Every structure is written in structure tokens, then in C-alpha cells.
Amino acid sequence: MFFDNRELLSRSSTFKLLLYFLACIGVIYTVFVHQVYLSSDAFHRKQLDRELSQETEVFAALATQGKIDATRTLIAEKQSISSPFTYHIQPVSTQMASLSYPAALTGNQPYFELSELKSGSSLLLDDHTVLRIEINQDLLQQYRDDLAPMMISGVALPVIVMIAGAVWFAVNIIQKLQRVNFAMNRVLCGEKSVKLAVSRNDDEFDLLSIHLNFMIEQIEKKESSLKALTVGIAHDLRTPMSRMKLRIESLLDDANNPQIKEELEACHDDLELLLGMFNGMLEIANLNSGKQLVSKQPVDLAAVAQDAVDFLRPLAEEKLQQLTIRQDTPYQLDGEPNLLFRATINLIENAIKYTPEKGIITVVIDPFGVVVIDNGEGISDLDKSRVCEPMYRGDKSRTQAGYGLGLSLVDAVMKRHGGEVIFRDNTPGLRARLYFS
Known part of the structure; x- marks a missing residue:
């Protein structure tokens, strides 16, 4: 699951926000743990200093009583056990004597001086020796070494857990959003009756799914109503226009006035254009809705393309164009020959x-279907996704004849045959392909 969502996770603003938040928490927590480490080390050192003071007082009491031998025996016992201190009996140096003694010492009076140093204490035992008690540095370092991994794990483990939690939370959110995006993509691609799943959690994503389901349902209702209205208008208008056409044709036969005859011919041509447009709209609607039955049979695509080329060759010769056909491989399919012929001829025209x-x-007839290649104006990237829409004209100036239904019919025919129309640049020109999957 994680590896499938790595790219989405890296783009997720939710995950990035969580990482920023965790980074701030991690820095604060690291500073806090570091302070705990320093405080713990300082507290341990104070404990050792307190014990050192108590230890020194014990030896000072023995030295005051003049029990030097008992002092040496006690030192030997403590050295044999695990003691946090080290004991060293050293001769008295001149500097030590000047620091610890008055100018003259007399009799059997056991003078001693406790000198607190950085890591230990010095205790005068007699005129010639001094006892130095120091904190065991190896033991102190061991304590620090033992404390450091605990502090590091105390930082690392919570950070790892928080990052894992952030990843889980972000992936969970991304998956829910992906389901919404996937469903909306299906709607954009024209799929009908798309519904988003609604769980029993009754959370904000379920509320979003309910609203989107309602919106999709309303859009489908509006689209169905609009299509029904369009088809109905086209069907209703076709009948009176056909009658008008017949009446104009009868008037043309009886018209003797050249001016009246010219006007009637213009009306006749306009009605012919309108009837062609309405008939085309009805045919496309019937193909897309499945109302028009398609009787499929084995079809040689090369023969269909050859017939279309032969039919349109005079039109190309009028513009001094070179129209050729090439068959790279034979292509057979089950289809309706008349519809395939009309789709091919529309594309070539x-x-x-x-x-x-x-x-x-x-x-060209190749292993994927038919491709028509030209070196003309081509189609912009924006128009490529819309030229198959009914009534859409890539020619914004409307200088070319037509009413924007030719490629819509091609698209409808290809959908009924399980294929699609694909447009690619030919630099210059266009490569329009009838692709059969």
C-alpha cells in the first residue's frame, strides 16, 4: 500500500504539513531530552560529590584519632569492592605542605586538612603521606555511556512512531481522496450511473460522497433532459422542413420568373442544409444511445478505405491534391460496412x-486500423479534445462549409465498434487514426 502511494504521498499537502508539524515537535522534544540528559548527569555528579564528602569525613575521623593503620585497612577493603572512588596514598609535597600545614608541626597532634579539588579530595594522614580520594572517572563515563543510548532511543522511537503515524494518516486521507478523484474521472470520461461509496462512519468524506452523488445524479438528469429535448426538436422540425422542401420543389417546377426561381432555389438549399444537420444529429444520438441497430459482418478495412478514396478522389483533384492509399498489412474486423465507410470518408473529406x-x-491501413495523414493546417492541442463534440468547429471564423457533425459521427461509429478516434500532430498537418482495440 505504501509503495503504491509514494508519488501521491510526496505530492500530498496533508503529509507535508504533518511532517512540518512533526519536525517542530521533534526539535522541541530533542531539546527537552538533551536538557534531561544534562540534568541527570549533573544530579549524578552532585550525588557523587556528596558521597565523596561523606567518604572523606570518615577517613578524616580516623586520621584525627591517629588510626593510620585502620585507615590503610579500610582503603584496602574499599579498593577490593566496586567503589565509585579511587584512593591514592602519596608523599606530602612541599607545595601541599605549604597549602595544608602551618609553618611548624609539633608532637603527636594529628593535623589534617581537607582540600576540595575538581575531581576529588586530599586528606593529610601524617607528616609524610596524604590520602587523595577521587571520583572514579571510568564509572562516571560508564554512567554517561549508559544514559546516552536511553536518551537517543527516547528521541528516536517517538519520532519514528510519529512519522509512521503521519504516513498512515496521510495515506488514509489520500486513498479516500483517490476514490473520489477516480469516480469523478469516470464521470468526466462519460461513464453513466457512477456512485461513490458511503461508509457507516458518517464522517466528512461520507458527507462529501453524498453531495457528489447527488450532484452527479442531477447532472445526468439534466443531460438526459437536454439530449431528449434536442432530439425531440430535431425530430419535430424535420417533418415540417421536409414538407417545405417538397413544396419548394413543386414551385420550382412551375416557376417561370427567373428571380423567383433563384430565391426558391436558395430556400431549397438552406432547407437541404438544415435537414442534413438534423438528420446527422438524430443519427449520432441514436448511435450513442444504442437505438440504431448495428448489423456486424466480416469487413475488409482496406476495401472500405479504397472505396472512400475512390469516391473522394475527384474532390481532391479539384484542389490539385495528391490523395493516395497504402496497405501495410491486411485488417479484418466484424463491423457494419456502411457505417465504417461513412466514418472513413468523413475523416478523409x-x-x-x-x-x-x-x-x-x-x-494507410496498418495493424491498428486506418490512419489519414495530411500536411494541412492541423488541429491545436486544445481543439483535439473537443473536435468530436457535436456542433463544435475548430474553424472559429466559420469560413469552411459544414456544421460540425462529421467528426462526431466518426466518434459515434468508432464507439459502437469498440474503437476510438485519435489525433496526433504530423508537423505540419495531422494524423487522424481510426483505432480498433
Whole structure:
């Protein structure tokens, strides 16, 4: 699960925010643990200093009573056990004598001086020897060595747990958002009846899913109503326009006035254009909705493309264009020959329309279907995703004849045959492919 979401995790603002928060907590916690370490070490050192003072007082009492032999015996006993101190009996140096004694010593009076040094104490035993008691540095260092791993683990383990928790939390959030994004992508791709799962947790993601489900349902209802309205209008208008066309044709037969006849011919052409548009809209709607039955049979795609090229060759010759066909490999499929012919002819006609005079148009049959290659104007990246929409015109100026249904019909035919229309740049020109999966 984690490795599948690494890229999403690295892009997640939630995960980054958690990491920033954990970094601040980690710095504060590290400073706190470091202070605990220093305080613990200082407390341990104070304890040793207190014990050192008590230890020195014991030996000072023995030295005061003049029990030098008992002092040496006690030192031997303490050296034989694990003591936090080290004991050294050294001769009295001149400097020590000047620091610890008056100018003259008399009789059997046992004078001693306790000299507190940085890491121990010095105790005068007699006129010639001094006892130095020091804190065992190895033991002190061992305590620090034992304390340091505990402090490090005290920092590392919580940080690891917090990072793991942040990863789990971020991945959990990302997975829920991914389910929402995946469902919305399905909606954008045209899939119907998409529903987001709603759990029993009744949390904010469930509320989001409920709202999105309601929105998708309303969009589908509006889309269905709009399509039904469009098809209904096209169907209802087609009948009276067909009647008008017949009446105009009858008037043309009886018209003797050239001016009236010219006007009637213009009306006839406009009605012919409108009828063609409405018929095209109805056919595309029926293909997309599945109302138009498609009787499939074995089809040689090369033969269909050849018929389309032969049909459109005179149109290309009018523009002095070179229209050729090439078959790289045979391609057989189960399809409706008439629909495939119309899809191919629309694609080639579109290439002829937008290729300048003396241009080159090549139709190729390869292992993936049919591709029409031209060196014309091409299609912008923005228009590539929309040229198959009904009534959409890549030619914003509307200088080219047509009403934006040719490629929509091609797209509808390809969907009914389990394929798709793919547009790629030819630099210059366009490569329009009928891809059969």
C-alpha cells in the first residue's frame, strides 16, 4: 500500500504539513531530552560529590584519632569492592605542605586538612603521606555511556512512531481522496450511473460522497433532459422542413420568373442544409444511445478505405491534391460496412477540406486500423479534445462549409465498434487514426 502511494504521498499537502508539524515537535522534544540528559548527569555528579564528602569525613575521623593503620585497612577493603572512588596514598609535597600545614608541626597532634579539588579530595594522614580520594572517572563515563543510548532511543522511537503515524494518516486521507478523484474521472470520461461509496462512519468524506452523488445524479438528469429535448426538436422540425422542401420543389417546377426561381432555389438549399444537420444529429444520438441497430459482418478495412478514396478522389483533384492509399498489412474486423465507410470518408473529406492546394494526403491501413495523414493546417492541442463534440468547429471564423457533425459521427461509429478516434500532430498537418482495440 505504501509503495503504491509514494508519488501521491510526496505530492500530498496533508503529509507535508504533518511532517512540518512533526519536525517542530521533534526539535522541541530533542531539546527537552538533551536538557534531561544534562540534568541527570549533573544530579549524578552532585550525588557523587556528596558521597565523596561523606567518604572523606570518615577517613578524616580516623586520621584525627591517629588510626593510620585502620585507615590503610579500610582503603584496602574499599579498593577490593566496586567503589565509585579511587584512593591514592602519596608523599606530602612541599607545595601541599605549604597549602595544608602551618609553618611548624609539633608532637603527636594529628593535623589534617581537607582540600576540595575538581575531581576529588586530599586528606593529610601524617607528616609524610596524604590520602587523595577521587571520583572514579571510568564509572562516571560508564554512567554517561549508559544514559546516552536511553536518551537517543527516547528521541528516536517517538519520532519514528510519529512519522509512521503521519504516513498512515496521510495515506488514509489520500486513498479516500483517490476514490473520489477516480469516480469523478469516470464521470468526466462519460461513464453513466457512477456512485461513490458511503461508509457507516458518517464522517466528512461520507458527507462529501453524498453531495457528489447527488450532484452527479442531477447532472445526468439534466443531460438526459437536454439530449431528449434536442432530439425531440430535431425530430419535430424535420417533418415540417421536409414538407417545405417538397413544396419548394413543386414551385420550382412551375416557376417561370427567373428571380423567383433563384430565391426558391436558395430556400431549397438552406432547407437541404438544415435537414442534413438534423438528420446527422438524430443519427449520432441514436448511435450513442444504442437505438440504431448495428448489423456486424466480416469487413475488409482496406476495401472500405479504397472505396472512400475512390469516391473522394475527384474532390481532391479539384484542389490539385495528391490523395493516395497504402496497405501495410491486411485488417479484418466484424463491423457494419456502411457505417465504417461513412466514418472513413468523413475523416478523409475533413483532411481534404483543411489541406491547402497541392497538398499531400495519405491513407494507410496498418495493424491498428486506418490512419489519414495530411500536411494541412492541423488541429491545436486544445481543439483535439473537443473536435468530436457535436456542433463544435475548430474553424472559429466559420469560413469552411459544414456544421460540425462529421467528426462526431466518426466518434459515434468508432464507439459502437469498440474503437476510438485519435489525433496526433504530423508537423505540419495531422494524423487522424481510426483505432480498433
